[in-house]
Amino acid sequence: MRFYGHYSLSFDCNTILQIPNVKTLYVDCLVHAHNTEALTRLENLYYLNLNIFELDDTEILRAEPLQTLRMLTVFSEKKTVNLAHLKGYARLHTLGAGGKVKNLDNIGHLVNLEILSLNSISKTPVHFINKLGKLKTLKFILGGRENVQEIEENEIETLEIIRVRGFSDIQNITKFRNLRRLLIEDQIQLNQINFKVPIKELEEISVLNCKNLTSLTGLDELPSLQLLRIFKTSIDFDSFIRQKLPKSLSTLYFATSKSKVDHEIQKSLFKMGLQKD
Structure with a gap:
């Protein structure tokens, strides 16, 4: 169930009590809301998406009934929500x-x-990620940071870096030894990506709208790579295609x-068997 909009009104969260057995609940794209304590009375809630522009109760996560959630999204644009209470959310698998x-x-x-998605987080240290031994998907969306150097060897399988202001360095990509899928999008300050050592499980790479990227090398270190997307970069196709590519690339x-x-590029890739008609 989703409650959203209400831009000129304050949404009364007591309305939600009319559906006490709701399991998936979106209370988002709201400017004002009142009676938000009603959210803590939903005993069967599995996933809560909470995005209220002027959320008055910035300590709402302290409520014990919410600590049984398996999935949670919390985003605040004006008032600072306290995440200290998350230490009690032992069942949470998606945040x-x-x-x-x-x-x-x-x-x-x-x-x-x-699964962890950090949205619009600017230059805040993320060393805590190294404690998440079961983490499989990590996303950085918007916000600002220069790199992810704080992240040590891990078990992450999907990494997405999308429109992060100032991001210019992904040298420690080799720390993601179990990576299967990599998406890098809208990163205008990123100049090169180099796979220096093997990442044996990596199957899919998408590099999109990274206009100043001139170099994508070391692909022969990716023995499982099947799908590669490159769109709107400064990589020279003729130079790129001459490098050794993994046999797995289809x-x-x-x-x-x-x-x-692009028409000429597609013709070349078609002849090489790397693009379907």
Whole structure:
């Protein structure tokens, strides 16, 4: 169930009590809401998406009934939500957090967390990620940071870095030894990606709209790579295609957004068997 909009009114959360057995609940895209304590009275809640622009109760996560959640998204644009209470959310396996939040490092207590999305988090240390031994998916969306150097060897299988301001360095990609899927999108300050050592499980790479990226090398270190997408970069196709590619690569999409150039590239890839007609 989703309650959203209500831009000119304050949403009364007591309305939700009319559906006491709700399991998945979105209370988002709201400017004002009152009676938010009603959210803590939903005994069967499995997933809560909470995004209220002017959330008055910034300590709402302290409520014990919410600590049984398996999935949680909390985003605040104006008032700072306290994440210190997350240490009690032992069952949580999926978390999205962003905007104005504090005590972000308490995410490190979520030992069963498998999916983490950090949205609009600017230059906050993320060393707590190293405590999340079960983490399989990690996403950085918006916000700002130069790199992810704090992250040590891990078991992460999916990594997404999307429109993060100032991001310019992904040298420690080799720390993601179990990576299967990599998405890097809208990173204008990223100049190169180099796979220096083998990442044996990596199957899919998408590099999209990274306009100043001139080099993507070391692909022969990826023995499981099957799908590669490159769109709107500064990589020279003729130079790129001459490098040694893994035998596992079956599909390569390479586009510049220039129709004539892309037509010739597609013809070349078709002849090589790397793109279907």
